[in-house]
Amino acid sequence: MLNNVTYNFDENVNRVGTNCAKYDGLDRYFGYEDLQPMWVADMDFKTPKCINDAIIQAAQNSLYGYSIDSDDVYESIVHWQKTRHNWELNNEDIFMANGVVPSYSACIEAYSEVGDEVIVQTPVYPPLFKAVTANNRKVVVNELKNDNGYYTMDLEDLKSKITPKTKILCLCSPHNPVGRVWSKQELIELAKICIEHNILIISDEIHSDLTFKEFTPLASISDDIAQITLTLNSAGKTFNIAGLNTSYAISKNHEILEKFKKEARKREIHSVNFFGYVATKAAYTHGATYVDELKIYLQKNIKFTLNFLKENAPNISCFNPEATYLLWLNFENTNLSHNEIKTKLLTQAKLALNDGVSFGSNGNKYFRLNVATNEKALKIGLEKLAITFK
Ligand SMILES: Cc1ncc(COP(=O)(O)O)c(C=O)c1O
Structure with a gap:
């Protein structure tokens, strides 16, 4: 155990037999x-403990009916993004859903038509390209460049692959599995191409809290970039609560956000888990x-x-x-x-x-x-x- 710490990550927790x-x-x-x-x-x-206590407290009522979102959970997200990543948001820029992967799939349908092309930067978290084909869109692969284990974006290759059918670029930021935190400059150059070609960026920022150098939320860079970006995030990875299936989408472009809401409602992925709200709020307030x-x-x-x-x-x-x-x-x-x-x-x-x-x-x-x-x-x-x- 490290000195002067509150949490004991050395504890051996037996997870067998917990449906994990x-x-x-x-x-x-x-x-x-x-x-x-x-x-x-x-x-x-x-x-x-702050999350566990909140969940136990919520369970005291012995009643787990349908839940609705509330201002305080959005306020906790606004607070977290501001204090951890210096990103200014309003409650109205955010919408909660049942997970980043279901939300990502909804985005593919919301922002493209059958047969359109979606760019993914491989190697990448598999659902990001699986959701494209599952929704009858075409995956266009823009492989990352690998320089002795250090991966960068191949923007020349990206430009050469854009066609009138290219509607979405899927960004994994930070990147799973190659472990890159994209620099502000790399993100600016990527976004410049997308703005020029009218391509919407879905920025999956689920790992953004577990970063070991400065992380820049894509949409926080400029208004122009915010206008073409929908960000997906969740407290799931950071606080080990992925099983609560709770996430949120952010866009400063409310037309884009409205399309997401419409699709999320169509797919019934907007009625968030009772404990998901409680845990997200506790995490972002006390975590x-x-x-x-x-x-x-x-x-x-x-x-x-x-x-x-x-x-x-x-x-x-x-x-x-x-x-x-x-x-x-x-x-x-x-x-x-x-x-x-x-x-x-x-x-x-x-x-x-x-x-x-x-x-x-x-x-x-x-x-x-x-x-x-x-x-x-x-x-x-x-x-x-x-x-x-x-
Ligand atoms: C990049 C990335 N996005 C999304 C997810 C999963 O998100 P969720 O559990 O909210 O669907 C993961 C999980 O490994 C991930 O690595």
Whole structure:
């Protein structure tokens, strides 16, 4: 445990048998039950007491009927975005929904027609391109450039792929899985192209609180950029409450926001979970210290992992991420095929990591490692990785 801290991230929390996808879904998703789960993006840490207390308090009434949104939850979001990211919002710029992924899918339908093109920057969180094809739109891949593990946007390639049918660009900011926090300059250059070609940007900022360098919300940069942006966010990742399926969409362009609301109502994804409101409000009102301490613990785990791999498994390389607790491991130097790596991970290391190919074809020979667990479990997992790939 770190000195002078309130939260104990070293605690070993038993999650087995709680219907949790990460542990109880191993057989279903990987075909083996006896794996150490270091995959799906949630954390093995308890949510802070302020959220738990608020949920318990809300449960005192023993009644869980339909809920409605209220000014105070919007005010808590406004407060959080202002104090954490210096982004000025009004309650009217925000609309709550049942998750970033369902909202993203709604956006595809709200802002494009069947057959239109949507740009995604791979490797990227899979639902961002799956939702495009599921809604009968065409995915246009703008691969990120990979310079020895440091990824940047390929804006020349992006420009060459724009056609009159290109309606949406999907931005993952910060980026899962490559761990980049896009600089203000990178975002300005990207947005300039989108403004020129009348392309709407959906900015998925769900990991924005877990950033280790200055994060700039895309729409906070200028009025011009705000006018073409719809941002999706949630307290889910930051406070480990993803299972409450509560998120929010933001746009300063109320025409864009109204279209989102209409689509969200059509899809019935706007009636937010009873505990979701309570938890979001508590998180954004009282959760700042938790996030500050969590970021220190995550950075310690990341540093430990990178040093450990360098010393004990030098064939596995990884860029030091600027955000998230997800490490994008490169196995190219093992000289094994993607399937051989995958089999070794499952049958020898006995580890469940996310398969890089699911993030796009440029994820070949990559696997994503989740280090948001206690130090002891992390060390056990890394040792298994090192013994298998040394
Ligand atoms: C970039 C990104 N967006 C969205 C989500 C999921 O959001 P939600 O649980 O609100 O649907 C994740 C979860 O891993 C993610 O990494």
